Amino acid sequence: MKESILSVREIKKDDIDLVTQYWLDADNAFLTGMGVDTGKMPGKEEWKRILAEPLGQSYEEKKSYCIIWLEDNKPIGHSNVNKIIFGEEAYMHLHVWYTGARKKGSGTILVKKTLPFFFGNLQLKKICCEPYALNPAPNKTLAKAGFRFVKEYITTPGWLNYEQPVNHWEISYDDFMKMQ
Numbered sequence: 001m002k003e004s005i006l007s008v009r010e011i012k013k014d015d016i017d018l019v020t021q022y023w024l025d026a027d028n029a030f031l032t033g034m035g036v037d038t039g040k041m042p043g044k045e046e047w048k049r050i051l052a053e054p055l056g057q058s059y060e061e062k063k064s065y066c067i068i069w070l071e072d073n074k075p076i077g078h079s080n081v082n083k084i085i086f087g088e089e090a091y092m093h094l095h096v097w098y099t100g101a102r103k104k105g106s107g108t109i110l111v112k113k114t115l116p117f118f119f120g121n122l123q124l125k126k127i128c129c130e131p132y133a134l135n136p137a138p139n140k141t142l143a144k145a146g147f148r149f150v151k152e153y154i155t156t157p158g159w160l161n162y163e164q165p166v167n168h169w170e171i172s173y174d175d176f177m178k179m180q
Contacts (some may be wrong), residue, residue, distance in 0.1 A: 004071045006106055008113045011066040011078065013055060018075050019066070020047040022097040035132035037162040059121045060086050067117050069096070069110045076101040079114045081127065082158070089126040090118060091158075094138050107141040112179070115145075119173050126172050130157045133165035142169045146179050 081090035
């Protein structure tokens with residue numbers, strides 16, 4: 001059996017429909033399981049606008065920044081950061097689009113391949129991630145990728161979420177560089 005080749009790259013205009021469809025095609029149970037308030041879900045055109053806006057911006061201007069995850073050169077997911085303070089910190093999100101691509105250990109490798117884009121292009125000192133505490137997949141992935149668990153607390157972590165317990169994870173640029 002041939003081993004898959006995992007790679008990452010910045011989002012392109014052609015990827016916008018794929019990311020949009022991931023959100024719009026996901027069933028409510030899956031979305032709720034990762035902490036999404038389905039009542040806040042934007043429509044197709046709004047998703048396209050949200051995803052297209054950063055494409056024409058400099059890294060210093062970006063309010064969000066997306067990296068596409070690939071398996072054998074086919075897009076299977078994405079990671080994005082928002083709440084960006086250029087030169088300081090940003091908050092990362094992890095999304096594997098297809099059920100068949102999940103639970104294979106690929107997420108850890110893809111996160112590690114994604115971090116150089118976020119740290120380098122946004123000149124970050126720290127990356128934070130706050131997955132839903134009751135969603136085991138991203139929490140396991142972050143631990144394996146070298147993030148440090150800071151705390152669990154209750155918050156509404158983003159514009160698309162409901163109030164929930166989250167696990168706050170961080171990785172500093174210095175810790176990231178020690179892994180290289």
